[in-house]
Amino acid sequence: MADLLDGLDPGQLATPSLSEGWTVHDVGAHLTTYLRFGQVKIYWGIVTMAADFDRLNRVLTARAARRSTAEIASRLRRWSTSRTTIPRSGYDPVLTDIVLHDYDVRVPLGIARDVPxxxxxxxxxxxxxxxxxxxxxxxxxxxxxxxxxxxxxxxxxxxxxxxxxxxxxxxxxxxxxxxxxxxxxxxxxxxxxxxxxxxxxxxxxxxxxxxxxxxxxxxxxxxxxxxxx
Incomplete structure (x- = not known):
């Protein structure tokens, strides 16, 4: 994803993604939000937002999206070895999230990829x-x-x-x-x-x-x- 973002021009980065309300740039920003202190943020969202994860993701992503795309890509690389998982859910939802957001970026841009x-x-x-x-x-x-x-x-x-x-x-x-x-x-x-x-x-x-x-x-x-x- 970091390599993909680095290769996009400003028009592509501003393209609406498959995630409603998010641009391609925003999707990249979202993928950085749980790589550090992810479980803490999830529990914080459960307590302060009554488990409204859509709202939690909007808040965290809006904050992360203030960064440049280059900085977002750098953070993705820096934290790519993160072992953060959704509490008591294992790794499957994390991989699922990455697969789906890859589609969110590639499909509207017409960039093909065969997912294994x-x-x-x-x-x-x-x-x-x-x-x-x-x-x-x-x-x-x-x-x-x-x-x-x-x-x-x-x-x-x-x-x-x-x-x-x-x-x-x-x-x-x-x-x-x-x-x-x-x-x-x-x-x-x-x-x-x-x-x-x-x-x-x-x-x-x-x-x-x-x-x-x-x-x-x-x-x-x-x-x-x-x-x-």
Whole structure:
């Protein structure tokens, strides 16, 4: 990501990303926000913002985005060995976040990249099985069977939604750009949920966080050790 940002011109850096309200420059800034004292910031957001992670990310990213792109790229390189994880969630949500934000930058700029299948699998499985609260997936995938036709991955039960794994991961994460490459009886429902996410009350947000804290933590492994089915 640091190398990619360094190679972009001012117009590209100002291009709206797939993350609503953020430019390409902002996405780079966001990726620096949790590399130092990440868990402290997450707990601070839970206490001061009632687990409203969208608001927390907006606040932290706006602050980080004041820096130049060159400084952001330098920080990404300097802290690239960070071992910060989401509390009690392991490494999978961290890798998922990086995969998604890579798409956020490359897709609107038309810069192609084949994400290695094992990394895409981590993102697919994490979003489908038990996504961290910060992703805001909620009930978006309820009652749907997700079928990746190029890899054979499946998850869930109900009306089918089919397509290539990359487009599925984008749509599962709430990025509408992935929907046009999908098909199946469940697609209208998924499209409606992506377009109009159901509002989440403070109590619902806190309950989701409490569930993560109370559930047994995942095995202590790195995402790089994950194997695809």
């Amino acid at each position: 299948e094992d990394r895409l699998w981590v993102a697919f499985q994490h979003l489908a099985a038990k996504p961290s609260p910060g992703y805001g997936v909620g009930s978006r995938l309820a009652g749907l069977r997700l079928e990746a036709v190029d890899t054979g991955w499946t998850s869930g039960a109900g009306a089918p939604v089919r397509g290539d794994a990359e487009s599925l991961v984008l749509a599962m994460s709430g990025r509408a750009v992935g929907l046009d490459a999908l098909s199946g009886d469940g697609l209208p429902l998924l499209r409606a949920r992506v377009a109009t996410p159901p509002p989440r009350t403070t109590l619902e947000r806190l309950r989701t966080v409490a569930q993560v804290v109370l559930d047994p933590p995942p095995p202590t492994r790195r995402s790089r050790n994950a194997t695809t089915p």
